[in-house]
Amino acid sequence: MSEKVEFKKRISVEQVEEGTELAPKFDDNGLIPAVTTLAATGEVLMLGYMNKEALEKTILTGEAHYFSRSRQILWHKGADSGFKQIVKDLRIDDDQDAVWLSVELLGKDASCHVGYRSCFYRSVPTAGDHKKSDELIFREREKVFDPKQVYGDVPNPTKL
Amino acid sequence: MSEKVEFKKRISVEQVEEGTELAPKFDDNGLIPAVTTLAATGEVLMLGYMNKEALEKTILTGEAHYFSRSRQILWHKGADSGFKQIVKDLRIDDDQDAVWLSVELLGKDASCHVGYRSCFYRSVPTAGDHKKSDELIFREREKVFDPKQVYGDVPNPTKL
Numbered sequence: 001m002s003e004k005v006e007f008k009k010r011i012s013v014e015q016v017e018e019g020t021e022l023a024p025k026f027d028d029n030g031l032i033p034a035v036t037t038l039a040a041t042g043e044v045l046m047l048g049y050m051n052k053e054a055l056e057k058t059i060l061t062g063e064a065h066y067f068s069r070s071r072q073i074l075w076h077k078g079a080d081s082g083f084k085q086i087v088k089d090l091r092i093d094d095d096q097d098a099v100w101l102s103v104e105l106l107g108k109d110a111s112c113h114v115g116y117r118s119c120f121y122r123s124v125p126t127a128g129d130h131k132k133s134d135e136l137i138f139r140e141r142e143k144v145f146d147p148k149q150v151y152g153d154v155p156n157p158t159k160l
Numbered sequence: 161m162s163e164k165v166e167f168k169k170r171i172s173v174e175q176v177e178e179g180t181e182l183a184p185k186f187d188d189n190g191l192i193p194a195v196t197t198l199a200a201t202g203e204v205l206m207l208g209y210m211n212k213e214a215l216e217k218t219i220l221t222g223e224a225h226y227f228s229r230s231r232q233i234l235w236h237k238g239a240d241s242g243f244k245q246i247v248k249d250l251r252i253d254d255d256q257d258a259v260w261l262s263v264e265l266l267g268k269d270a271s272c273h274v275g276y277r278s279c280f281y282r283s284v285p286t287a288g289d290h291k292k293s294d295e296l297i298f299r300e301r302e303k304v305f306d307p308k309q310v311y312g313d314v315p316n317p318t319k320l
């Protein structure tokens with residue numbers, strides 16, 4: 001096998017759903033969503049996006065690469081923070097328009113730019129609980145790292 | 161609390177990231193991506209999308225609702241197949257543009273229209289493994305149900 005990744009042409013539903021050819025579908029912006037979970041616990045760490053180059057680099061290196069929508073650049077996760085994601089398993093879904101990375105973390109157990117372990121650090125009350133209160137509930141109380149120390153003056157990626 | 165869900169206006173990064181107000185960001189198509197995992201195992205079952213109505217109904221009922229992009233309709237998961245998803249925990253991410261549902265399944269342990277338990281039933285080889293073979297590897301060998309029996313003539317949602 002070469003040092004390139006070949007994305008196959010999408011020919012039929014059967015090929016895409018039941019085949020062994022990698023034929024991912026990128027959206028109108030050239031992106032595919034990527035769910036990242038912590039291999040040891042199954043916790044969802046983040047939902048990111050990859051362009052072709054990011055998916056190719058992830059496959060070739062075994063380290064998670066994303067496309068930063070706020071900065072519009074290829075983003076080797078952990079290049080700034082040191083918290084790299086080592087891919088233990090990369091999955092693709094039935095219609096090949098989403099991927100799932102199960103990862104181990106290097107450095108601190110942290111993936112979220114706000115300083116928490118997971119980006120999903122708050123719960124939304126549902127059903128009967130929602131009737132009692134509609135306020136978000138923090139599931140992580142303490143930050144794992146100080147974003148100011150790690151990122152310095154890098155602009156916050158959150159957009160309103 | 162009323163039988164409605166109030167989505168707050170997004171005012172500041174601090175409110176969105178560090179607050180307890182639900183202020184989700186829907187994309188240009190009015191959708192927010194939703195990752196769904198199996199509560200018992202952490203396995204990612206599917207990546208779907210919700211519009212405002214789907215997120216509202218999920219919060220109010222505690223049962224997963226999505227917006228079907230292929231059919232362009234609100235989609236109460238399991239209404240056709242019987243395989244409903246009962247939400248054990250609903251999370252929202254740092255910038256509130258993605259949600260994570262941890263669910264239990266009713267009926268069979270199945271979430272994928274192709275018949276598998278998870279939509280992510282194939283792995284993509286990475287790094288050294290990719291050099292040996294670039295073919296997708298099936299991680300589920302047997303289908304949990306027969307899609308023809310469950311869905312009959314409902315059109316396949318996969319688009320090329």
